[in-house]
Amino acid sequence: MCIENEQKKMTVQEIEEATLELIRTGKFQPGTPLREAELCEMFHVSRTPIREALRLLQNKGIVEYLPRRGVQVVRITMDSLKEITDLRLVLESLSVRRAMNFVNEIHIKKLREINHKLLETTDSYEQGEIDRLFHGYISRMNDEAILPQYLEDLQMRQALVQCWIPFRPDRIPHSYQEHEGIIQSMEWGETELAVRQTEAHFLISQRSLCKKLKEYEETHLNLKTNKVDVLRM
Numbered sequence: 001m002c003i004e005n006e007q008k009k010m011t012v013q014e015i016e017e018a019t020l021e022l023i024r025t026g027k028f029q030p031g032t033p034l035r036e037a038e039l040c041e042m043f044h045v046s047r048t049p050i051r052e053a054l055r056l057l058q059n060k061g062i063v064e065y066l067p068r069r070g071v072q073v074v075r076i077t078m079d080s081l082k083e084i085t086d087l088r089l090v091l092e093s094l095s096v097r098r099a100m101n102f103v104n105e106i107h108i109k110k111l112r113e114i115n116h117k118l119l120e121t122t123d124s125y126e127q128g129e130i131d132r133l134f135h136g137y138i139s140r141m142n143d144e145a146i147l148p149q150y151l152e153d154l155q156m157r158q159a160l161v162q163c164w165i166p167f168r169p170d171r172i173p174h175s176y177q178e179h180e181g182i183i184q185s186m187e188w189g190e191t192e193l194a195v196r197q198t199e200a201h202f203l204i205s206q207r208s209l210c211k212k213l214k215e216y217e218e219t220h221l222n223l224k225t226n227k228v229d230v231l232r233m
Contacts, residue, residue, distance in 0.1 A: 015053035085206040099141040
């Protein structure tokens with residue numbers, strides 16, 4: 001049953017962001033059905049804004065509609081992960097190249113502040129947010145509006161993997177050093193070096209993510225197989 005709150009109803013954008021946060025934090029796992037009635041009760045709104053919010057998330061590739069099954073959080077496959085990270089590599093490199101026309105001491109200082117936070121937390125969710133903040137800051141150094149939005153959408157799709165396959169603790173120091181290499185190249189005004197550092201960083205990240213996804217799929221496939229074997233006994 002939908003509960004109406006006449007005093008303060010959430011907007012479609014607020015519902016979209018709140019649902020996105022539940023996905024980011026792993027409350028809604030990939031493959032989780034998003035039922036309108038349950039979301040109505042959760043956010044105290046009618047079905048109309050829920051449907052509009054889900055449509056926005058569907059347009060961003062975060063949720064999908066399946067016939068006879070309804071809306072669910074998208075499952076990331078190995079092929080789609082590779083496509084996402086390939087696109088990020090190209091666009092993040094372009095982002096750095098364009099940022100080199102605007103970078104100044106304030107930007108460099110801010111990037112180092114963000115990067116240092118990677119070493120100050122052991123929470124994998126926070127580490128993922130810091131990593132996205134770092135690359136998002138670079139993309140917003142110029143006046144471009146389209147590129148940052150494309151990158152934000154790709155980051156969010158990639159975050160679907162990281163919410164259920166978190167950062168490995170041993171990967172963080174390497175990410176920190178790779179970020180520092182990008183910062184240093186930007187500080188020196190070395191555009192091509194900064195681009196190469198960015199490309200190398202994303203190639204390493206892609207290999208790490210694909211390896212984790214493969215391990216996750218193999219583990220869960222074995223668990224399902226064992227469960228079926230037990231049921232047959």
